[in-house]
Amino acid sequence: MSSEMKEKCGVFGVFNHPKAADLTYYGLHALQHRGQESAGIVASDGKAFRHHRGMGLVTQVFSRDTLDKLVGNMAIGHVRYSTSGQSLLENAQPLVFKYSEGGLAVAHNGNLVNARVERDVLQQQGSIFQTTTDTEIIAHLIARSSKKHFDKAAPDILNRIDGSFALLIMTEKQMLIALDRHGLRPLSLGRIGDAIVAASETCALNAIDATFWRDVEPGEWLLIDEHGMKTGRFAPKSEKSLCSFEFVYFARADSIIHGRSVLTIRKELGQILAKEHPVQADVVVAVPDSSIPAAIGYAQESGIPYEVGLIKNPYVGRSFIEPTQELRELAVRLKLSTVEEILTGKNVVLVDDSIVRGTTSKRIVQLLRQAGAKEVHVRISSPMVKNPCFYGVDMPTKEELFANRHEKEHEMGKAIGADSLAFLSTEGLLKAVDVNLAETSNRCIACFSGAYPTKLYLN
Amino acid sequence: MSSEMKEKCGVFGVFNHPKAADLTYYGLHALQHRGQESAGIVASDGKAFRHHRGMGLVTQVFSRDTLDKLVGNMAIGHVRYSTSGQSLLENAQPLVFKYSEGGLAVAHNGNLVNARVERDVLQQQGSIFQTTTDTEIIAHLIARSSKKHFDKAAPDILNRIDGSFALLIMTEKQMLIALDRHGLRPLSLGRIGDAIVAASETCALNAIDATFWRDVEPGEWLLIDEHGMKTGRFAPKSEKSLCSFEFVYFARADSIIHGRSVLTIRKELGQILAKEHPVQADVVVAVPDSSIPAAIGYAQESGIPYEVGLIKNPYVGRSFIEPTQELRELAVRLKLSTVEEILTGKNVVLVDDSIVRGTTSKRIVQLLRQAGAKEVHVRISSPMVKNPCFYGVDMPTKEELFANRHEKEHEMGKAIGADSLAFLSTEGLLKAVDVNLAETSNRCIACFSGAYPTKLYLN
Amino acid sequence: MSSEMKEKCGVFGVFNHPKAADLTYYGLHALQHRGQESAGIVASDGKAFRHHRGMGLVTQVFSRDTLDKLVGNMAIGHVRYSTSGQSLLENAQPLVFKYSEGGLAVAHNGNLVNARVERDVLQQQGSIFQTTTDTEIIAHLIARSSKKHFDKAAPDILNRIDGSFALLIMTEKQMLIALDRHGLRPLSLGRIGDAIVAASETCALNAIDATFWRDVEPGEWLLIDEHGMKTGRFAPKSEKSLCSFEFVYFARADSIIHGRSVLTIRKELGQILAKEHPVQADVVVAVPDSSIPAAIGYAQESGIPYEVGLIKNPYVGRSFIEPTQELRELAVRLKLSTVEEILTGKNVVLVDDSIVRGTTSKRIVQLLRQAGAKEVHVRISSPMVKNPCFYGVDMPTKEELFANRHEKEHEMGKAIGADSLAFLSTEGLLKAVDVNLAETSNRCIACFSGAYPTKLYLN
Amino acid sequence: MSSEMKEKCGVFGVFNHPKAADLTYYGLHALQHRGQESAGIVASDGKAFRHHRGMGLVTQVFSRDTLDKLVGNMAIGHVRYSTSGQSLLENAQPLVFKYSEGGLAVAHNGNLVNARVERDVLQQQGSIFQTTTDTEIIAHLIARSSKKHFDKAAPDILNRIDGSFALLIMTEKQMLIALDRHGLRPLSLGRIGDAIVAASETCALNAIDATFWRDVEPGEWLLIDEHGMKTGRFAPKSEKSLCSFEFVYFARADSIIHGRSVLTIRKELGQILAKEHPVQADVVVAVPDSSIPAAIGYAQESGIPYEVGLIKNPYVGRSFIEPTQELRELAVRLKLSTVEEILTGKNVVLVDDSIVRGTTSKRIVQLLRQAGAKEVHVRISSPMVKNPCFYGVDMPTKEELFANRHEKEHEMGKAIGADSLAFLSTEGLLKAVDVNLAETSNRCIACFSGAYPTKLYLN
Numbered sequence A, B, C, D: 001m002s003s004e005m006k007e008k009c010g011v012f013g014v015f016n017h018p019k020a021a022d023l024t025y026y027g028l029h030a031l032q033h034r035g036q037e038s039a040g041i042v043a044s045d046g047k048a049f050r051h052h053r054g055m056g057l058v059t060q061v062f063s064r065d066t067l068d069k070l071v072g073n074m075a076i077g078h079v080r081y082s083t084s085g086q087s088l089l090e091n092a093q094p095l096v097f098k099y100s101e102g103g104l105a106v107a108h109n110g111n112l113v114n115a116r117v118e119r120d121v122l123q124q125q126g127s128i129f130q131t132t133t134d135t136e137i138i139a140h141l142i143a144r145s146s147k148k149h150f151d152k153a154a155p156d157i158l159n160r161i162d163g164s165f166a167l168l169i170m171t172e173k174q175m176l177i178a179l180d181r182h183g184l185r186p187l188s189l190g191r192i193g194d195a196i197v198a199a200s201e202t203c204a205l206n207a208i209d210a211t212f213w214r215d216v217e218p219g220e221w222l223l224i225d226e227h228g229m230k231t232g233r234f235a236p237k238s239e240k241s242l243c244s245f246e247f248v249y250f251a252r253a254d255s256i257i258h259g260r261s262v263l264t265i266r267k268e269l270g271q272i273l274a275k276e277h278p279v280q281a282d283v284v285v286a287v288p289d290s291s292i293p294a295a296i297g298y299a300q301e302s303g304i305p306y307e308v309g310l311i312k313n314p315y316v317g318r319s320f321i322e323p324t325q326e327l328r329e330l331a332v333r334l335k336l337s338t339v340e341e342i343l344t345g346k347n348v349v350l351v352d353d354s355i356v357r358g359t360t361s362k363r364i365v366q367l368l369r370q371a372g373a374k375e376v377h378v379r380i381s382s383p384m385v386k387n388p389c390f391y392g393v394d395m396p397t398k399e400e401l402f403a404n405r406h407e408k409e410h411e412m413g414k415a416i417g418a419d420s421l422a423f424l425s426t427e428g429l430l431k432a433v434d435v436n437l438a439e440t441s442n443r444c445i446a447c448f449s450g451a452y453p454t455k456l457y458l459n
Helices: A020-030 A064-069 A115-124 A135-144 A150-160 A202-207 A245-250 A262-276 A292-302 A325-330 A359-370 A409-415 A426-432 A437-442 B020-030 B064-069 B115-124 B135-144 B150-160 B202-207 B245-250 B262-276 B292-302 B325-330 B359-370 B409-415 B426-432 B437-442 C020-030 C064-068 C115-124 C135-144 C150-160 C202-207 C245-250 C262-276 C292-302 C325-330 C359-370 C409-415 C426-432 C437-442 D020-030 D064-069 D115-124 D135-144 D150-160 D202-207 D245-250 D262-276 D292-302 D325-330 D359-370 D409-415 D426-432 D437-442
Strands: A009-015 A038-044 A049-055 A074-080 A095-099 A102-112 A163-170 A175-179 A188-192 A195-199 A211-215 A220-225 A228-233 A283-286 A310-312 A336-338 A347-352 A375-380 A420-423 B009-015 B038-044 B049-055 B074-080 B095-099 B102-112 B163-170 B175-179 B188-192 B195-199 B211-215 B220-225 B228-233 B283-286 B310-312 B336-338 B347-352 B375-380 B420-423 C009-015 C038-044 C049-055 C074-080 C095-099 C102-112 C163-170 C175-179 C188-192 C195-199 C211-215 C220-225 C228-233 C283-286 C310-312 C336-338 C347-352 C375-380 C420-423 D009-015 D038-044 D049-055 D074-080 D095-099 D102-112 D163-170 D175-179 D188-192 D195-199 D211-215 D220-225 D228-233 D283-286 D310-312 D336-338 D347-352 D375-380 D420-423
Touching: A009 A020, A009 A102, A009 A163, A009 A175, A020 A038, A020 A064, A020 A074, A020 A195, A020 A202, A020 B325, A038 A102, A049 A064, A049 A102, A074 A102, A074 A163, A095 A135, A102 A115, A102 A135, A115 A135, A135 A150, A135 A163, A150 A175, A150 A220, A188 A202, A195 A202, A202 A211, A202 B336, A245 A262, A262 A292, A262 A375, A262 A426, A283 A292, A292 A347, A310 A359, A325 B020, A336 A359, A336 B202, A347 A359, A359 A375, A409 A420, B009 B020, B009 B102, B009 B163, B009 B175, B020 B038, B020 B064, B020 B074, B020 B195, B020 B202, B038 B102, B049 B064, B049 B102, B074 B102, B074 B163, B095 B135, B102 B115, B102 B135, B115 B135, B135 B150, B135 B163, B150 B175, B150 B220, B188 B202, B195 B202, B202 B211, B245 B262, B262 B292, B262 B375, B262 B426, B283 B292, B292 B347, B310 B359, B336 B359, B347 B359, B359 B375, B409 B420, C009 C020, C009 C102, C009 C163, C009 C175, C020 C038, C020 C064, C020 C074, C020 C195, C020 C202, C020 D325, C038 C102, C049 C102, C074 C102, C074 C163, C095 C135, C102 C115, C102 C135, C115 C135, C135 C150, C135 C163, C150 C175, C150 C220, C188 C202, C195 C202, C202 C211, C202 D336, C245 C262, C262 C292, C262 C375, C262 C426, C283 C292, C292 C347, C310 C359, C325 D020, C336 C359, C336 D202, C347 C359, C359 C375, C409 C420, D009 D020, D009 D102, D009 D163, D009 D175, D020 D038, D020 D064, D020 D074, D020 D195, D020 D202, D038 D102, D049 D064, D049 D102, D074 D102, D074 D163, D095 D135, D102 D115, D102 D135, D115 D135, D135 D150, D135 D163, D150 D175, D150 D220, D188 D202, D195 D202, D202 D211, D245 D262, D262 D292, D262 D375, D262 D426, D283 D292, D292 D347, D310 D359, D336 D359, D347 D359, D359 D375, D409 D420
Parallel strands: A283 A347, A347 A375, A375 A420, B283 B347, B347 B375, B375 B420, C283 C347, C347 C375, C375 C420, D283 D347, D347 D375, D375 D420
Antiparallel strands: A009 A074, A009 A195, A038 A049, A038 A074, A095 A102, A102 A163, A163 A175, A175 A220, A188 A195, A188 A211, A220 A228, A310 A336, B009 B074, B009 B195, B038 B049, B038 B074, B095 B102, B102 B163, B163 B175, B175 B220, B188 B195, B188 B211, B220 B228, B310 B336, C009 C074, C009 C195, C038 C049, C038 C074, C095 C102, C102 C163, C163 C175, C175 C220, C188 C195, C188 C211, C220 C228, C310 C336, D009 D074, D009 D195, D038 D049, D038 D074, D095 D102, D102 D163, D163 D175, D175 D220, D188 D195, D188 D211, D220 D228, D310 D336
16 A cells, blocks of 8 residues: 555646647546646747646646636646645646747656755856755756757766656647656657647546557657657666556556556566465455455465455545544554455455555554455555655654564564565565666665665765 | 445434544544545534535545534434535535424435425425425425424434435434335444444444444334433335345445455355356456456456456546547546457457446457457446436436447447456345345346336336 | 614516616615525516525626526516524525416515514415515415405505515516515615516615606505506504614615715714714724715715725625634734824724624724724714614614613723713704604614514514 | 736745734734735744745635644745746745745745846756746845855845835745835835834734834844844845835825825825826715725815715625626626715716726726716826836836826817816825835836836846
């Protein structure tokens, strides 16, 4: 139940479609799982920007009215989640600027590890910042570039920024699409009619019935304008180090990443998990919704029937009133409920995609016991999360991580009240996400292994 | 995909709990699937009512502030869906009145078939109505009763109303719980500490960690006040004619109705469906979310693997901007997406819980084909819906019903583009919902069979 | 500064105009000073009602959209102020009901002194109430009338209600206009093209450019429908006992009541005040805005120049954040400010229209002193308020009234820090409001004299 | 009725007061007449900024909650009006930035005439802009200054900007107060306890009960921090060229500018007007509210009585629904109403403070005629407005100005339907605003005379 690890953003862009803003609205809607705190769209008719941003879900931020004002045949959009305290409208993306050549709009998924350094340099040179996001740095670098035009300047500055970035940048007439040299975040391209579409995940391409074209390569940029498309590299071709948590939890199950369906990979994670950590049981139950495919995989591999033993209340959202002290023990019950007839007297395999803090896992195990489960064997379809992410994922501190507070799996199981607890091995994870084991670096597994693909800067 | 048939209401009440309004909030939240248009709570501290009602979801209508004002140790609440045109705040329940003995609050799930007749009689006697709901009639009848006190008057008037009603009525000191003589709507009782709880479904009892006590009997009433509880009957004990669509679609899967888990019944519907209408196929796929248990049942019975081939976008809600004419064909895509790797080249059994208009079914079949499905065999886990419901379910007109626009299953399959289409038999349905086949009347199957358990009045 | 006495309502109605709801919006807007808490309009196209009500100012409650939905060529509207605790949307008028003959909408300015009695009778007969307003009684009486049709029943029940009422009642096809037998509240008629208009004050007729026709007579009713207009009486012609506070404070200065301009009467109150209570001074200053005409009258009569010495901040409204404890002493300053150059070293006559609690007067005198005024002589253009109003004006309790907490004018002056304080005599008041002194009852002066024109019922 | 000329902003700042944000709220509330479109406050506790900005009135933008979050003992605030099309939240002030030395907040009343030039220079140097306001330039100049610290850099850059500016700039620890070299906008200083206050007008000092200290000098700056206050000049002492329209219309009547009460000056404008353009008449009537003092002055000088003949509806605001085509002729009536008893059969002197477009004047004259006025003599207490303002006042284009569409006063009178029309002379204006006529440049009268005190840049 990785709702304790949060992907921070999704990006979407369209070039050359009369309903660019509408498509972007639907694209962002399909990417809503990547960020629920703010949403924004900037459109251009070749002459001027129109933009609208707001706090909340895509459906809350936009109305037919606001959408109708976003005229033009190109648009970029963004959905964002952010840690509390920085939850400001000013930080909502796409950021919009004016510079010497006109307008500049930036939508960014990821995190720049050299943000602090570059920000200091820019401020020493007299730059002023209006947001607390690292994304604003990108606009400053373009504006200060020695290269004269956007089509030269924008690709040029990509070497100055390090870390993770799936990036859409727009002027009134041009759009730049770029991905960091490690390919830490997903970014795919599609076509619909004569239009080009870029999206964090293919599920957004499907939503608007665009045809998948290809993924953006690590270190690659594409520049599109009325004259056509140019592509280039700001970094040599390298192995892809896409965040493996995209496969485990972040991406929508119907997305295809690097040619593979996320849902199928999750099933496979469950299958490998079943092989690595078999157990005698009556039913396999998933923590909904994200762990359902892994649970089905576990069930198919083990031959134990998959059943719906836990149901999620779909109406729990942002404005839900959490129970006060007197009713505190209801907290989990109000979000998840059990199906007793499935669970009573049964030995249950509970499949979850990850354990971050462990508190929720403990409560779910307790819920299953109250529903009559005889034994509860927890199986996690990813390795232990032990290290912080510097590439744009919101996580608890290292000290708060469950895996760092307990030494052995045996103790861990006890800690959450389970009869047994087992995690997928890193090898198992990498096997499922389909890479040559000789080159483990070509998925980012830093949160499991501590091996970071980029330099880390002191902050 | 019975989102085209809508249950109209859910009710919830608590007697003798210091946090009565908070529990009602959580109870209604668990019943939210029964009505998303308005929500309301009336609480009493034994002396006066406090109430709050509003349009929207429970989480939108109530804030910590409004909830804190609802002091008192008894409360009743209501969630409501209504047909367009009548979507007025005035109609939001619980309705609150003043009459000769003080305050009167009424929460009602169901529909009175003799509403028109009684309303005419009351108006002829000089009554005035402020709402367009049939529920207001109940308050008038109590106020005009020849019986002197609420505890006599309220049970007395239950004979005057016909149709379906799961009813909670409250004065400042007393609460009446009653169910229509046919038991057309579900209504269960629970206990939490010294408090009594009544709820449309047991999932609401679970949400607040109350213990299930028993179902209310058809024709039964219960009156609770500080002196204790009295029960009685306004109609002789009869067979239960609970709406069978509660099992098929309306009720939440984790609820228990008449002693049986809804989820298990749905699985069984799928199992019987597999026996009645087997087919050679590679995968069983559900229309999410409501048809998942039936699909699992079909899969287990048939031995064909259950897979997640369709995914529902959880962020589609009330304020979603529907695509304009140019993008109309995206309508289904934006709500449901396919997992190609599961579907491509496969013979697919698509399990849905019902077909009402047929338009959505057609679009889903098309979606599966676009995702590469070779054959699509649609299996419906309920009989054909051919007749209107007069007991509180919102449905299209008889002419709009899919089953009335096509004569044979063969033609019907063609109409939705499927390779085959089959419906569960009424016998199959009744078998799953666990009744003696000799007495088919003890589930209401009027929408399938046309045999209505009550007199119908001309409107 | 009578903002401590509050008129509770304004009513407006139009019959036979294609833009009936729009005119009602503008009419209510002109009557906004009579009630700022809620507003509502009911329109009819001869077949059905459309209505919209809400909390707040007319401009906050209605949008172009909501107004456009109120189709039909007849409409009635209402603005309302109410005492706290009863500030519920349910109480917002016009109230709308369904009864045996169809729809019934009621807009009422005033207060029924026999409300409690009639309510008890109605409840004993089985009536239920949804609001806490006395207005609902009127609808019940009509619905229960032995007379068969609205045109008979509505005039008939007017004898059953006592107290003050300027009343507009509408069915889908007919409109009844009526005024209580004492004429305690103002109600005027106008014409615009072929349409008839009724309004609490003529300023609302002027706003829509209607021609003043005549005032409604005490005890008179008018019934308008497509066949024309009928008039009648439910009580014999009596002297008019219109609330004299309408002249002093409630009515808008540009209204004409009983043939006289309110502004001119206020000037005359000031002139008589100057004759009754002359004083040597340098400037005459008004408490804005309501006392400006009286101050000008005082100045013209006394020959002392009228100056703008106090200015009101026009932006103080409902959502103004009152100063917290640390800044409490700013409370008056934030609403009223002084012009030092006008006041410094001057002997000032401060003209106010009334003293209710006295606290505000005290603060204003202090403000003038801080601005350098040498002497402050307070002159009040109405007699001392000593008695509660039972006819629809919101006032403090008898004990809180300034005039009941101090015995002599001399002490009163001291209490508010003034060098002298004097009130207009009752004779002076009646002279200005233009009545034969032999018949003092033909203005209601109950709040000054304690002589109430109606029977008072025990509540 | 100069509501057709709009002052664009008001500023307010407090240093060293525990309730700095609260005082700023009340100060802005007193300056609300200077800008109704957006409001904002930035507070600092010496370490970090907290800020809140929003569209609408001060009372709409702030709640007790938002105000309570603005902790710290220093704060600056801003109210803003802007021309349509640029009405964006991003442009709401104070603007807040991060630069090399920390935070920077800027509140600016006025308009930089060299904005375009400086913006181009800055953009060529690689600066990016997030707003469309000229105010952002100020922050860029400070950030790029060669002087090292804020206390050196901020005063240093004031020479780079030309035009009008009353300026408050804040870091986490320091506050800079500055006024352009011509003193085109008003800016006053006050003290309250140990705190220093700066405000666009003294009415804001009075509102919070601060003592007036002195006006800021043209070309002067003040820097305040925990070590005390420093002052200096960025331009030599020059004559004051304060906008004379501040006296005529913009400033609140109770403010004191350059030692003179605005109300008294307005009275004097009326008195001089009476001497310059006498007329035989029965009553003097003002266009409320801004022209009331001039009308009183005209009345006192001429001996013709001042009367309230026009009344303004206080409830006309932003959300007022303007009449549609069918009811268009009501437009003025809904905002202004006449008192017939004052006007009928009278020769009326109508005093207004200015004529900008002339359309409103025409409608008011017509209103007076409909109310029975025999003759209407319009007297304007300012000269003809013939030239655009480049210093922050929103005006129609030169071609739309009434004075440029008609050649002679005689024709102008006809154009608005008046029996006569006369404007105050420029000499009369300058005499009232108390300057040595030998140096006419020491009030800005550019909109009357066309002589601009600064260089004008081509835009």
